[in-house]
Amino acid sequence: MERNRQSSVTVEGKPLSGGRRRGVVDLVLEIEHNRYGAPRASDYLVVVDFLDLRSSQIDLNAMLEEASVMDITLTREFDGLIKLDLMPNVGLDIRLTCREVVVRSVQHYTRDES
Structure with a gap:
């Protein structure tokens, strides 16, 4: 999670008074496609x-090294926000609501099996 950006408007888009600014929280998620499956020539790392962020439920204590993502659901809400529900087989479950989702990169990766 990063709080590197600032905004001079409220979450509703109205100007903040007195030159005030608010911190904006972003989340960068890196997902390795097929991480625990049989090695293939086309495994990908996706950075999203x-x-x-407007709301989040992230239990960092539940992160398990061998958890894999079973399903990712993105839904546009009635207010224009985007809802993410990331469901793992075990461990880390992420639910959040945000203003925008951007795929930063998709790149090949080679697994280190050591």
């Missing part, structure tokens, strides 16, 4: 930015 979830910008301007």
Whole structure:
């Protein structure tokens, strides 16, 4: 999670008074495709930015090294926000609501099996 950006408007888009600014929280998620499957020639690392988080449920204590993502659901809400529900086989479950989702990169990766 990063709080590197600032905004001079409220979450509703109205100007903040007195020159005030608010911090904007973003989340960068890196997902390795097929991480625990049989090695293939086309395994990918996908980096996704979830910008301007409005709510989140992230249990960092539940992170397990061998967890894999079973399903990722992105839904546009009635207010224009985007809802993410990342469901693992075990461990880390992420639910959040944000203003924007950006795929930063998709690149090949080679697994280190050592």
